Amino acid sequence: MAAWDVLVAGGGNAALCAAIAARRAGCSVLVLEKAPKFYRGGNTRHTRNMRCAHDAATGTLTGPYTGDEFMQDLLRVTSGNTDEALSRMMIDKSYEMLDWIQQQGVRFQPSLGGTLSLGRTNSFFLGGGRSMLNALYRTAEGLGVEIRYESELTDVEIEGASFRTATVQSPSGETRIEARTLVAASGGFQADIDWLKQGWGERAENFLIRGTPYNKGSLTRALIDKGVRQIGDATQCHAVAIDARAPKFDGGIITRLDCVVFGIVVNKRAERFYDEGEDIWPKRYAIWGRLVADQPDQIAWILFDAPNLEKFMPSLYPPVEAGSIAELADKLSLDPAQLCETVETFNASVVGGRPFNHVEPDGNRTEGLEIDKTNWAQRIETPPFYAYPVRPGITFTYLGVRVDDRARMVMQDGRPAENMFAAGEIMAGNVLGQGYAAGIGMTIGAVFGRLAGEGAAAHVA
Amino acid sequence: MSHSTPALTEADRLMTVCNSCRYCEGLCAVFPAMELKRSFSDGDLNHLANLCHNCGACYHDCQFTPPHEFAVNVPGTLAQVRTESYAHYAWPKAARPLFARHGTALAIGMTLITALFILGFVALNEPGALLTAHLDDTRFYAMMPHEAMIALFGAAFLWMLLAVFMGARAFWRDAGTPQVGATDHAQATRDAAQLRYLDGGGMGCFNEDEQPTDRRRLWHHFTFYGFLLCFAATSLATVYHYVFGWHAPYAWHSGPALLGIAGGIGLVIGPIGLLSAKRSRMQELGASGFRGMEVGFILRLRVTGGSGLALRVLGETPLLGPLLALHLGAVLTFFLSMPYGKFVHGLYRYLALSRHARDMRRHHGSI
Structure with a gap:
């Protein structure tokens, strides 16, 4: 018994x-x-x-x-x-x-x-x-x-x-x-x-575990x-982009970043790699972990400018701040020339013209880029400039x-x-x-x- | 933002953590108030700290409390900030050290003042009057004329009002001076009268462990309403004396006596509960370095209430004189120490609640 x-x-x-x-x-x-x-x-x-x-x-x-x-x-x-x-x-x-x-x-x-x-x-x-x-x-x-x-x-x-x-x-x-x-x-x-x-x-070495x-x-x-x-297979999981400075384990909710829509996301080569305006948070929240996992060294940076700083939920770590894009690149150890070019090209392609509305797709887009931002595209032009480093944060498999x-x-x-x-x-x-x-x-x-x-x-x- | 004390610096760090989580938003007033800001001045943090009722719910609900490396302890940190805020805003500045050494100051003050009353009774009356006042028609006024009592206690009371007012004004100004309306005061009065935020968001409060079994709200009600009843007894007696010309002593079934007895009972039962809860409380949730103030305040309320009750019960015995000296000593010490101890917590919390009511009305339309 x-x-x-x-x-x-x-x-x-x-x-x-x-x-x-x-x-x-x-x-x-x-x-x-x-x-x-x-x-x-x-x-x-x-x-x-x-x-x-x-x-x-x-x-x-x-x-x-x-x-x-x-x-x-x-x-x-x-x-x-x-x-x-x-x-x-x-x-x-x-x-x-x-x-x-x-x-x-x-x-x-x-x-x-x-x-x-x-x-x-x-x-x-x-x-x-x-x-x-x-x-x-x-x-x-x-x-x-x-x-x-x-x-x-x-x-x-x-x-x-x-x-x-x-x-x-x-x-x-x-x-x-x-x-x-x-x-x-x-x-x-x-x-x-x-x-x-x-x-x-080996990419998994750079993953952070949220629990x-x-x-x-x-x-x-x-x-x-x-x-x-x-x-299922070992690649499927809930993965979001979280602050790269989070502890390896158990950083929980407070290391998440909700600001992708307010700027652009660049990889280690200081290049954009995905449409940041595809859909609103939280519907697309969960795709960015996988996107960053596919970038070199599994790291990326969310860049935005001064007017956007308080438009999203605050998170644990302060953003990296700089007076110019070149200085920001320096602080992030990115190639300044490349980052300036990425931002300038992006800014030049912003069509915009509609009222900015981060709650729903607002139709403010770029045109002519290899990877367009299809909503919430606004020029990154007002200093200070800010960046959050992000890595894949795995919630569960x-x-x-x-x-x-x-x-x-x-x-x-x-x-x-x-x-x-x-x-x-x-x-x-x-x-x-x-x-x-x-x-x-x-x-x-x-x-x-x-x-x-x-x-x-x-x-x- | 840089802050003037380690406790304020830690509170600022925690508010950044909490503001990026917000899970505790429904538990009390502190977290919705926090969400209105992204950076916090000393005054803002002192406001939040005085808004916190120390129910302990967020400590047990938080996924980041120690041993987690984020080491989040909101009730403990805010308790420290809150307690230090009483001293920080005290008037005059020279009196600030009284908070940290409150217990000692209280014991010495109370002994001295009571001794002075006894000396005065003996010196100003016939020798032996101390133990025979119960035979005199005017009872305790045989030892100290009514006018003398009014003069002495009136002066102490006015000093207390002035000092408390100056402290409260400094506290209020430090977090900005918004226009607080009558509806905000009505809301704050309701919230304070019910201790709305001393209930862990509806589940109950925490004291010795993770079970929401705390009774502090009940004990506080006994104490607070006991205090109010005693105050009402004195006020009614004043009306009797000056308006109707009815002089003390009053029969046990008179208005002032009934109010005083009920209040005295509250002031004995409530503090016993509060003291026992304090003894078993998780250390992490409280402030350190101010135990004398916390315990002193409760004990003083008890001695005041207890000696008043004893006076009522033993007023026909030779103990009347000594008990009167004790009771008057307790009340006078109470008045004089009010601006420099835990008493101000009630006022600061009320002010914080009224500011909160106004902030919520302005930002959300309701509370």
Whole structure:
């Protein structure tokens, strides 16, 4: 007889939703979190909202966001690279998630200052992701879920399509834990740079990881090695351009930069490399990480001039400032002649003429450049000039395990696993073949977490 | 921007971090106020610090608190800035060191003043009057005539008003002098009366750990409303005396006595709760170097309320004289020390709330 009904690997949103759902159904539940208590919850501690469908405005959401619209958004950001049936199921279940998650103690608030564009679609956590996480932990512990920190699930014993025991590393050594069901909710592997290199090559050395250093995907690897079907490849992830001065790990939200639309972006050769006016933030927010990853040394600089300095959300580090473009180039160790030429050519190609409006595509464009800026093009001419250095910041990876519509893992041969479930980033690749829409990671975590917990409880019963 | 103290410099650093995150925006007034600015003067930071009620929610909600390398501790840093701001704005300047050595100054002052009252009672009356006043028809006025009390306490009270006013004016001017309207004062009064921001954004406050189980709001209500009731008792007694010609002592069921008893009970219960909460509080959340001031203020309220209650209960015994000396000593010390201790927190917080109400009305149309 196994000691635990449900063993949950991970300690974030998905893991806690699974643990709470299973515990509420009467199961004994053990949660193993690899991180120490302060860093518990992986990326959940850095999140701020969750995207759920709803038919009408609420106290904190400004208008309806139907499942159909949600599905359209998902198809667009992934370019159709998603398991449509699974995504549709998730979106349908996201309706009731708004209530369910609040019943677990999570509180919402209207969208934060500077994020008005998400006020209709995304529910913001009062106090942010760590507050949300603390609420889930309080609820879970109050229900009698046992939580162990600094406990990493490193290996699994699987017979056929059935989980038997788990190998756990903790400060007290290696132990084996038996359980009747396993919920894998241990996040992505973005903190394992070597694994990232399998997809990205040496470029990954220059990536910054936006979350904790604990997400190394040891369980993901063990599951795939032991016969669970893999989904996605090692290059797919949520990657944005963040301040290059950010710490290697856990810089979180405050190192992001929202100012691409206000100027131009140049690479190490002091040349532009992509249309900075393609679409508004946040819809195109998530493409710049990959764009910078493709530049030499994986670094780029966002350049703009004085009138734009306070038009976007402030960030942690001050911009580099200079009285002229040449001086700015000097400070950035770029070729001054080339940077001056890039800026002059850009300025000379600005057609403009319409009122500048950064909230929607305003039609102010350049003409005649090899790479035109198709909106918000304005001459960079008023000193002082500013620059932010940016590098790819990896939020989480998409390579993971295949699941079915009950959050059960799928084995290599296509059979569903008997007693193994997955939720959150470890299976996000089922929904996100590529691309990203703000808040959807938390939707994946909560909806599949709850499904996994309920599924595990049903298996035990 | 450069700042005059390490605490202000740290507060400036934190506001830059917080302004690029904003996750705590819904928790209280501090973060929406912060979002209105991108750089912060000493006056701005002192305003934000006095807006903070130290509920502790943002410390537990923040993903960057220690041991994270960004080391964000907003409530602890703002507590330090806030406490130092009381001293910074105090008038006259020579009195500023009283904040850091408040406990000692208070103990010495209170002992001295009480001793002086006893000496005065003995010197100006027949020997032995100290222990027989309860037999005299005029009770405590047998030891100190009403006019003398009015003169002494009136003078102390006026000095207190002047010093508190000068400090508050300096605090107000340092962050700019906006036009604050009646609606802003109404809003600030409501927010202060309910301690609206001492509730962690609706979840409750934090004290000894990460559980929102703190009761400081309740204890503060006991203390604050106890204080107001005592003030009302004295005011009503003044009306009785001068308007109606009804002279003390008043029966226990009279207006002034009932108000005083209720207030005295509040001033005993509230401070016990506040002191016990302070003892168990996470150290990270508080200021360092001002414990004497914090504890002194609470204890002084208790001694004032307690001695007043004792006077009521034991007023028919030989203890009347000594208790009167203690109570008058406590009240006089209280008046004299008000501008140089924790008392000003209420006024500065009210001013910060009214400025905040005006700022929010101007920028967002509502609060």
